[in-house]
Amino acid sequence: EVQLVESGGGLVKPGGSLRLSCAASGFTFTNYNINWVRQAPGKGLEWVSSISSSTTYVYYTDSVKGRFTVSRDNAKNSVYLQVNSLRAEDTAVYYCARDRYDGIYTYGEFDNWGQGTLVTVSS
Amino acid sequence: QSALTQPASVSGSPGQSITISCTGTSSDIGGYNYVSWYQQHPGKAPKLIIYEVSNRPSGVSNRFSGSKSGNTASLTISGLQAEDEGDYYCSSYTSSNALLFGGGTKLTVL
Numbered sequence: 001e002v003q004l005v006e007s008g009g010g011l012v013k014p015g016g017s018l019r020l021s022c023a024a025s026g027f028t029f030t031n032y033n034i035n036w037v038r039q040a041p042g043k044g045l046e047w048v049s050s051i052s053s054s055t056t057y058v059y060y061t062d063s064v065k066g067r068f069t070v071s072r073d074n075a076k077n078s079v080y081l082q083v084n085s086l087r088a089e090d091t092a093v094y095y096c097a098r099d100r101y102d103g104i105y106t107y108g109e110f111d112n113w114g115q116g117t118l119v120t121v122s123s
Numbered sequence: 124q125s126a127l128t129q130p131a132s133v134s135g136s137p138g139q140s141i142t143i144s145c146t147g148t149s150s151d152i153g154g155y156n157y158v159s160w161y162q163q164h165p166g167k168a169p170k171l172i173i174y175e176v177s178n179r180p181s182g183v184s185n186r187f188s189g190s191k192s193g194n195t196a197s198l199t200i201s202g203l204q205a206e207d208e209g210d211y212y213c214s215s216y217t218s219s220n221a222l223l224f225g226g227g228t229k230l231t232v233l
Contacts, residue, residue, distance in 0.1 A: 106216075113170075
């Protein structure tokens with residue numbers, strides 16, 4: 001069974017940092033791109049970042065460029081999202097999601113999702 | 124980049140068909156056949172129900188179908204059932220090598 005389990009969320013002050021983790025199991029991790037998608041309370045989905053299986057290709061939405069960094073450790077079947085310089089508008093549930101395949105780009109075909117980890121930015 | 128445009132809400136009675144639209148631009152929906160649709164129930168993670176405009180993942184009911192014309196994609200749910208109630212999101216690949224989601228549509232089954 002495919003499983004994605006996020007962790008690392010919590011309450012942080014504006015300007016603070018967190019490292020989110022996504023632990024994968026039940027599939028050949030190196031065959032898939034992994035993405036981060038967030039959802040602010042009561043709001044819609046927002047794609048945040050993607051990373052290819054080889055880590056060669058990484059992409060970010062404009063609002064997090066320069067503040068967030070995605071990485072993966074294929075030996076540990078894990079993906080990470082380092083979130084720095086946090087703002088109130090970054091408050092959201094952060095999901096990791098598996099692409100249907102491995103490729104240069106992410107086309108938004110996320111066939112498996114974790115349960116999410118909540119990041120709250122507040123003083 | 125602005126979100127793709129979806130109606131805030133739609134409703135229908137059991138057995139009926141409904142269609143949810145998703146409007147973008149030539150830089151996203153109109154330029155690529157990489158439109159996906161997701162269903163989300165309260166407190167749950169989204170579920171992929173359509174990819175590449177009109178393809179259904181294994182296990183998704185054939186009551187769900189997708190299409191595209193120009194800069195607008197559509198999701199049709201036929202034979203509406205109570206379990207279809209929830210939020211629906213479209214997404215599209217963009218010319219900026221990014222992904223855009225729609226604002227979401229709340230489906231109410233009357």
